[in-house]
Amino acid sequence: MGRPHLLFVPYPAQGHVMPIMELAHNLVDLGFKITVANPESTHNRLVASTSNNVDEEDHIHMVAIPDGIETGKDIHEDVEKLYDAMEILMPRHLEDQIRKINESNNSDDRITCIITDEHMGWVFVVAKKMSIRGVAFWPASAVQLALKLRIPKLIEDGIITSEDGTVTKHQLIHLSPTVPAMSTAHFMWQCMATSAFQQKTIFELLVRNNRRINLADYLICNSFYELEPTTFSLVPNMKPLGPFFGSGRLAQFWPEDLTCLSWLDQQPPRSVIYVAFGSLTVFDKRQIEELALGLELSGQPFLWVVRPDLIDGGTDVFPDGFEARVASRGRMICWAPQREVLVHPSIACFLSHCGWNSIMEGLSVGVPFLCWPFFYDQPLNKAYICDVWKIGIGFNQDESGIISREEIQTKIVALLANAEIKGNALKLKEIAMKNVSREGASSKNFEEFVQWLKI
Incomplete structure (x- = not known):
């Protein structure tokens, strides 16, 4: 029997690529074969910034998904174009890439699971269409995912509008009594946007991803229970595996100055x-x-x-x-x-x-x-x-x-x-x-996750 074959699809930002690549390397060490599919512009940056052979390192194979971004341009210079690519262009190319990978391997070596950033909800649609299990990886604090999943309640309570998430009145809110107060001015869809149109685009994507996360078979994050203890009761199906230590291997957008x-x-x-x-x-x-x-x-x-x-x-x-x-x-x-x-x-x-x-x-x-x-x-x-x-x-x-x-x-x-x-x-x-030691909670969650991947 071949090595279990996983496909990773990171969100194209440095802070998202690093922790998910650390997870990839941890799984390689346990005998998994891994293919990483990055948007083409991200793939080119990763190749340019590393002196290693990125094509085959420790059973990790890097492939590019066409994203329509002009060569030499940063993928985030036009957020609307990036999100259009993720909704229209990249799903088709990812399907083609999966078929190409599976056709080039024997039946024991075909992709059995796709692990992707929660921000890449379209990947779960592709996975479900191709009857492949999907794992959602959340790279930020657990409380931020709890906030994002609470968007329908924020709309219901009149804190934001349903059209584009505009805050109706600036205030502090608490997701739970023990979570620090959160300013509505810091909601992610507002902080990430530079125009009203862009805010609407980002907000609509977040709402779609809230629905699509239900297509994932497993939800993991880079945190640990003691760090945000009450937050995990707000997202009870999320399993913390952290702390991860951002991998420098095949994950950097700039060359490191050693x-x-x-x-x-x-x-x-x-x-x-x-x-x-x-x-x-x-x-x-x-x-x-x-x-x-x-x-x-x-x-x-x-x-x-x-x-x-x-x-x-x-x-x-x-x-x-x-x-x-x-x-x-x-x-x-x-x-x-x-x-x-x-x-x-x-x-x-x-x-x-x-x-x-x-x-x-x-x-x-x-x-x-x-x-x-x-x-x-x-x-x-x-x-x-x-x-x-x-x-x-x-x-x-x-x-x-x-x-x-x-x-x-x-x-x-x-x-x-x-x-x-x-x-x-x-x-x-x-x-x-202690959490990542042999008997630690994150370590046990990781062991359970590995066993699930091998099923």
């Missing part, structure tokens, strides 16, 4: 501020300058991930003379091997946008957070970090909406001196690692 690890080797223990804002955050010039000067004022060594597109409308990122002044203790790179960086003994804290992958990687190694959220789930994630788990602190904006250099310096100094937060971070690390 030289930063040798630079970290030269820094004192627990001294370096690691600064990274994920793959989508964009700063204006004034705010990026305040951040740079705040890091300089702190007097601490720092490693700062500065993507080529981090600043809005230009490449002139740093204030005059900044790079020369911090040359002895500051390192700026394009993209980091984040897991290896966070576990390094020289890291003191993580100045983060509070994306879910970054949170899971940081808390799993006991690193405290400086929280700088921007959109989507990040403000609520910050509330968990600062108010529930108490493993970090946030920044305050001034009257003009800017986080000043003085505020950045003050909060860095305060966090590094806070023994209670450091202690809480280490306690949460122990809980996280």
